[in-house]
Amino acid sequence: MKVVQVRCPNCSQPIYSKIKDIVFFCENCKVLHIRGGETKVIDYEIADFNKTITAEKKYMPFWRVWCNFTINESRVSGGTFRKMAQFMRGGGNSGSLFVFVPASEMDVATFKQLAMDLTMSPPRYSTRLDFGGLQRLPTKITNGEAENVSDFVFVTIQADKPGILQDLDYDLVCQEARMVYLPFVVTESGPRPAW
Amino acid sequence: MSISVGLNCPACGGAIQVADGEQVVNCEYCGSMLYLEGDGGVNTIAFKMKVDRGAARAVSEEWFRKDWKARDLRKEAKVLEIYPIYLPFWSIKMRVIGWICGYDERTYSDSKGHTRTERIPKEEMVLNDYQYSEIACDPGDLGIKRLRNFLGESEFEDFGNIPTYEATTSKDEAMKRIGEEALNDARGEAHVQHVTFERVHVLPRALSMIYYPIWVVRYGYREKMYIYTVDGVSGEIISGRAPGDPLFQSLAITAGTTIGGLIAAGSLYLMAASETMDPTITLIGLAAGAIITFGAYMFFRHGSEIIEGDFTDKKYGLGGLDEMGVVSDLLKGRIDLGGRI
Numbered sequence A: 001m002k003v004v005q006v007r008c009p010n011c012s013q014p015i016y017s018k019i020k021d022i023v024f025f026c027e028n029c030k031v032l033h034i035r036g037g038e039t040k041v042i043d044y045e046i047a048d049f050n051k052t053i054t055a056e057k058k059y060m061p062f063w064r065v066w067c068n069f070t071i072n073e074s075r076v077s078g079g080t081f082r083k084m085a086q087f088m089r090g091g092g093n094s095g096s097l098f099v100f101v102p103a104s105e106m107d108v109a110t111f112k113q114l115a116m117d118l119t120m121s122p123p124r125y126s127t128r129l130d131f132g133g134l135q136r137l138p139t140k141i142t143n144g145e146a147e148n149v150s151d152f153v154f155v156t157i158q159a160d161k162p163g164i165l166q167d168l169d170y171d172l173v174c175q176e177a178r179m180v181y182l183p184f185v186v187t188e189s190g191p192r193p194a195w
Numbered sequence B: 001m002s003i004s005v006g007l008n009c010p011a012c013g014g015a016i017q018v019a020d021g022e023q024v025v026n027c028e029y030c031g032s033m034l035y036l037e038g039d040g041g042v043n044t045i046a047f048k049m050k051v052d053r054g055a056a057r058a059v060s061e062e063w064f065r066k067d068w069k070a071r072d073l074r075k076e077a078k079v080l081e082i083y084p085i086y087l088p089f090w091s092i093k094m095r096v097i098g099w100i101c102g103y104d105e106r107t108y109s110d111s112k113g114h115t116r117t118e119r120i121p122k123e124e125m126v127l128n129d130y131q132y133s134e135i136a137c138d139p140g141d142l143g144i145k146r147l148r149n150f151l152g153e154s155e156f157e158d159f160g161n162i163p164t165y166e167a168t169t170s171k172d173e174a175m176k177r178i179g180e181e182a183l184n185d186a187r188g189e190a191h192v193q194h195v196t197f198e199r200v201h202v203l204p205r206a207l208s209m210i211y212y213p214i215w216v217v218r219y220g221y222r223e224k225m226y227i228y229t230v231d232g233v234s235g236e237i238i239s240g241r242a243p244g245d246p247l248f249q250s251l252a253i254t255a256g257t258t259i260g261g262l263i264a265a266g267s268l269y270l271m272a273a274s275e276t277m278d279p280t281i282t283l284i285g286l287a288a289g290a291i292i293t294f295g296a297y298m299f300f301r302h303g304s305e306i307i308e309g310d311f312t313d314k315k316y317g318l319g320g321l322d323e324m325g326v327v328s329d330l331l332k333g334r335i336d337l338g339g340r341i
């Protein structure tokens, strides 16, 4: 058991932070990395924030996971709405989508809401190269976990109203997760998009 | 849940605070991000022994008096042996996330005896963090299987001169067992009677090996040997065996049998008095009476000993309840038979 100082795998500069984050952002060369069994550099995007919003904004981390799916059978009690229709290819039963997995700590209701909203209507934004002095919330979910959680989000979309999900036979294949930082204004009724 | 550890920041030399199972640490002095690298991703910590020999012995004073232990235990018990040990535990945080869907069935019967079964479809989201621990060695029967306390002052693998048990169970097996336990707990919370769809992920969030200090005390009472163990951090009794009191036992058996009998008799009387009453109420009454009688019997059948903790031969508590379950099913069978006559 030993303790090591975290250094950027790209430029070897030590990384300083006051918050406990499982991903490390190098202010020097802008490389983001994660440590688990191995040290791994992560692809990421930072969405530019809307400068006309004057309220305090914070960057929240999301794992964005590209997933291919096939729905073989779905049985819902009291509802037949085809929830994935917009992602299906040519009237078939398979398609692809970006699943957004909130990666910071939050209550279950907010987690579900954000994952569903962003996955069902993917955000459009222009990107920037740094956080522009905004606070960045720490990541608590690893890229490996993000794949399992994508599967959960996928089923959550099926289970969401209307009707009560009774059976779902599907295949879901996920690709490597990429980190997306989205700016939000934190309000009493939950985070509000600020891009 | 911060634990102070005997490690220092490699950048500035400041002392580090770590939470159980966490790998990322911020140095509160120089702001450096630090990372804990354990063997195979497992953090190992040892809690400091905070309880001395005298305190480990003295804690029995109170414990001997509690429950239905022999009344002269405090006077007659002779401590034969008292020694400290470190026991290894796997400590694992699990996140369980997924969906369990299906239906419950409810059966209604009207006054004419027609029954109707209704299906209530259910979709239950499961999203929970659980903390589990499991002993990682076989120290003999000390009545200790899991940790009750995850807080303490810690050194990394510094045991002083206290004998330490080596971890003998594998990390993967512990994870697997605990994963299954977490899944079962989640299923229990979702509470879907008939499952038609289940998609649940069990994600290990943090894994550490905690070496925990414990005092083992062996004592004698009237030619027999007993044991108790003391938490080396909190100073509380973790597990123990003690002689029971013969007078309390006979009183309790009498009381239990009497109450059980009264309930059974009362429900029979009610049935006789009212012809319109649902006979199932009487059956429930009879069963409840039988269970109380039987419970009192089970509790004191082996009555010579009072046992606390996770001993394998525990005579009552969960073991006793299991046996009670089987017998109450048998009783139901008998009552049904009686109903037909």
Ligand SMILES: [Zn+2]
Pocket (backbone or CB within 6 Å): A008, A009, A010, A011, A012, A013, A026, A027, A028, A029, A030, A031
């Ligand atoms: Zn760098």
